[in-house]
Amino acid sequence: MKDYLTTVKSNEEINDGILKLTLESKEPFDLGSFRGGQFAHLEVPDGASLLRRPFGIYEITEHTVTFLIAKKGAGTDSLFKAKIGTELKVILSLGNGFKLEESDKRVVLLGAGMGAAPLYPVMSTYPNKEYFTFLGFRDKTKVMCVEDFSTKSKTVVCTDDGSYGNKGFPTDYLKAGLDEIKPDVILICGPHPFMKIAQRIAIDNGIKAYLSTEQRMGCGIGACLVCSCKTVKNGEEHMSRVCADGPVFDVKEIVL
Numbered sequence: 001m002k003d004y005l006t007t008v009k010s011n012e013e014i015n016d017g018i019l020k021l022t023l024e025s026k027e028p029f030d031l032g033s034f035r036g037g038q039f040a041h042l043e044v045p046d047g048a049s050l051l052r053r054p055f056g057i058y059e060i061t062e063h064t065v066t067f068l069i070a071k072k073g074a075g076t077d078s079l080f081k082a083k084i085g086t087e088l089k090v091i092l093s094l095g096n097g098f099k100l101e102e103s104d105k106r107v108v109l110l111g112a113g114m115g116a117a118p119l120y121p122v123m124s125t126y127p128n129k130e131y132f133t134f135l136g137f138r139d140k141t142k143v144m145c146v147e148d149f150s151t152k153s154k155t156v157v158c159t160d161d162g163s164y165g166n167k168g169f170p171t172d173y174l175k176a177g178l179d180e181i182k183p184d185v186i187l188i189c190g191p192h193p194f195m196k197i198a199q200r201i202a203i204d205n206g207i208k209a210y211l212s213t214e215q216r217m218g219c220g221i222g223a224c225l226v227c228s229c230k231t232v233k234n235g236e237e238h239m240s241r242v243c244a245d246g247p248v249f250d251v252k253e254i255v256l
């Protein structure tokens with residue numbers, strides 16, 4: 001983990017309210033320990049806030065890092081407006097990413113909305129696995145990353161209203177495909193209600209699974225406890241820090 005000084009290399013709105021932001025660093029990023037599912041804590045421009053904002057790392061190379069960012073409030077709005085060359089500090093790589101074992105050969109990536117972003121780099125971290133991706137979006141204006149996922153995995157895309165791909169929810173398509181796919185592990189990221197359903201599917205079918213959760217953050221490095229969430233280990237409840245103990249948790253240990 002390190003604080004890097006970067007500049008905005010490209011800043012493209014890829015669809016309705018979603019920004020693909022690439023930052024460039026002269027100092028090489030430490031890629032040695034990077035794992036898909038880790039995040040960065042990013043300064044926001046123009047004094048929009050003193051607090052940094054957390055974003056999952058979508059792609060990272062020795063000198064560039066890319067994020068997919070949904071417009072929410074003042075912080076993300078200022079990132080949409082950042083000009084090429086704007087200087088931004090970024091701490092990375094933070095948190096625990098998705099960890100796959102040697103025995104995890106068939107891997108399902110299950111994402112909804114912006115939840116697709118932190119799942120994508122898992123395929124680069126662990127290239128020698130067979131991937132099956134299920135992605136869901138509200139409608140065709142929100143669809144993203146399909147080409148990227150399709151080149152590396154068998155990919156099913158759905159929208160709530162059927163305006164792109166299949167109609168319905170990715171959890172339903174996964175459920176229908178479980179017997180055929182026989183996944184060793186399911187990796188999940190998306191909005192809270194979606195993750196609750198995904199968690200239930202994994203537990204009910206006895207499949208190992210991990211999900212990446214979100215909380216509002218302060219320090220991003222484990223010191224302030226702003227990001228606490230409830231977890232259960234050996235039958236006992238604990239408070240865990242999403243930034244340092246997560247954001248990836250075992251579905252059997254996180255209370256959603």
Ligand SMILES: Cc1cc2nc3c(=O)[nH]c(=O)nc-3n(C[C@H](O)[C@H](O)[C@H](O)COP(=O)(O)OP(=O)(O)OC[C@H]3O[C@@H](n4cnc5c(N)ncnc54)[C@H](O)[C@@H]3O)c2cc1C
Binds near residue numbers: 118
């Ligand atoms: C580990 C982690 C990874 C994330 N990865 C991504 C990502 O890859 N792409 C992306 O677009 N967003 C991601 N987020 C969410 C992102 O950090 C927030 O959307 C952003 O901080 C909002 O900042 P803002 O100043 O625009 O909004 P604010 O003005 O701070 O808040 C506006 C609204 O945004 C929502 N919000 C704020 N913070 C969060 C949060 N931490 N989680 C969920 N909702 C929030 C709230 O509903 C709030 O009302 C991630 C969050 C975490 C914790």
Ligand code: FES
Binds near residue numbers: 242243
């Ligand atoms: S954000 Fe400070 S402990 Fe997690």
